[in-house]
Amino acid sequence: MYVCVCKAVTDRQVTQAISQGACNRRELMQCTGAGGVCGKCAASLKALLNENTQNRGMEAHAA
Numbered sequence: 001m002y003v004c005v006c007k008a009v010t011d012r013q014v015t016q017a018i019s020q021g022a023c024n025r026r027e028l029m030q031c032t033g034a035g036g037v038c039g040k041c042a043a044s045l046k047a048l049l050n051e052n053t054q055n056r057g058m059e060a061h062a063a
């Protein structure tokens with residue numbers, strides 16, 4: 001499913017970027033390009049970040 005239509009970025013790509021260490025929307029934009037055009041996907045990106053960083057606990061901030 002496309003999360004960011006402008007950049008044709010899928011939820012899979014976003015999840016993968018998060019698992020590789022992206023922990024905020026700015027980093028996601030740098031890694032995938034998502035969120036850099038119209039910004040409509042911001043809420044979806046945030047939701048994916050919340051979902052996928054929760055399980056990491058403090059690990060995400062320690063590195």
Ligand code: FES
Pocket residue numbers: 003004005006007034035036037038039040041042
């Ligand atoms: S849908 Fe992501 S920037 Fe437009």
